[in-house]
Amino acid sequence: MTVAISPGSTSDRAPAKPALPPRAGISLKPEHYRDILDSRPDIGFVEVHAENYLVDGGPYHYYLNRIREDYALSIHGVGMNIGGEQPLDAAHLDRIAGLLERYQPACFSEHLAWTSHGGIYFNDLLPLNYDSEALQRVCEHIDQVQNRLQRQILLENPATYVEFGRSTMAEAEFIGEVVMRSGCGLLLDVNNVHVTCTNHNLDPDTYIRQLPLGQVGEIHLAGFSREQDADGATLLIDSHDAPVSEAVWTLYEDVLGRCGAKPTLIERDGNIPPLPTLHAEARHAESLLKACQEIEGS
Amino acid sequence: MNKQTTAAALALALSTGLAALSAQADEMKEGMDKSDMEKCFGVAMKGKNDCKAGAGTTCAGTSTHDYQGNAWSLVPAGTCTETASPTSPTGFGQLEAFEEKQS
């Protein structure tokens, strides 16, 4: 499998790395290890959660090594605590650095969220307020991570359920500042845009236009579930346990029109369907990517 | 137990043990290639780190429990209720049967 070389390695600290191809990929789940090796589906890349592979040995590493031989790899962290008020866990950062050293993934991404506080890991992506103090802290954390990992990371926009009275900036504006100041890239999760905009009554077009679309390195697509808040208003939950919704596909096409074809992940963490079902969603994303490339080329 | 008999007992144990081991290895080599071995790999344990949100507001974390007080009224109600009483004379042989299956 050939991999494209990133045309614009903008960060001065990050040497040029092979980039993900502008194709559709899927979350790699242990349930699909064997199927992928047996059926070798034509998938653009696979993505794993870093923390699941911070183990010494066993089937996870065995299969990731095998699959990595044939597919481009993206590693997605869920526990770096980039948005945390307390200092990053240096030991955790070291373990992540070791993992990236071992697998040399085309891409490493993390979340604009906090996950730990006071020595407790909450196993959830928790929201932060958006003000200048938070901005400085997040940029320092990203600096620390990028320096330690010796590469640019992508930062994912969050799905949130509450806002904070202390916030002085809109989320998209905050993300734009972080990307500009830290030199990280953007992992644009289109489902999160839909969820967040629904939950906070924002206009997704405006939200997306405020984002630094020139720095998008990867796109995530996923499914959500539907709840109601205390007043009966729709509250979407970023559950990753359902197919990508129509609304998110529409938003995705719009995003491709604005930022061009980008590596796109079909993300699935719950109700894991058979591999062909995920692959079919990836093919749909790929048809939209192709259409976008044809327009770009014409 | 003197040193000599310890050494002799260990020598006998190790030599028979290693002989059985290499016989087992030869059998495996003949009977299976590596991909067969992989196919025997049973249950893939699920990854426990992900970035999904839970089942909405069905409030697993919102109610209070205190097992030392009266709030804890639950009793175990799974397969443990199927077991015979610990003093039951029946049930011998279970471990032996399991050992046979294992080997």
Added chain:
Amino acid sequence: MTQHLFAAALLDPNRAAPSDIRTWNGSDPVRRFAVYRNNVIASLIEALADTFPVCRQLVGDDFFRAMALEFVRASPPSSPRMSDYGEEFPSFIERFTPAASVAYLADVARLERLRVDAYHAADNEPLDVTAAADCLADTAQLPLLRARLHPSAGLLRSRFAAVSIWAAHQGRGTMKSLKIDQPQQALVIRPSLDVEVVPLDLASWTFATALNRHETLGAALESTRQTHADFDVAQSLGLLLRAGLIIALQPGMEPS
């Protein structure tokens, strides 16, 4: 400093939701905050349910989840590496009075925890039989050798038939005919890709435990014979070798 209050309220339902949270429509923010409470608690309970599936079956889903909730609040994870979570769950179960009627539950949990540890443990090549056979050239030195054990190996000793109870939930045998208070021992190990549970008689368990304490072969044999006069070292060593427990035989010194 908003995260301190947010964090404290996540695990403690008696604490108020942080006062700084807002909703666009003025709806009660507590309802939305409950999504986070739920995510944290439900995902941690689910992690425990994944690691301890037989314990869950033994006490039923409702009881297991309620018990796991108590554990999560008392001992939330400290590390993002969730495969480690629940190391203390077996001892929590042991002290958990509502589960006292299922006295063997903690030992079944220990077995399940050993299985997850073995699953993710470091890999290792099996014993080099030729190199090990070279040790036979000088039998006088044999008692002074120490065994290096497979990194995935774990040893369980239970006052109950914890191994058979676990096996009965893998489609091997039934719970109905078990003699629950029959003590059992097992070796949990992953020689290749699959985790195996190998039942051990008490003498073999004693011998393997001595090897695991880095005793020399001679000292392990002698200490086992002190409690098991009729210990058959050939049978026992053969079983442990076939299980893949011993990955190298090394001379004298304590491993560092």
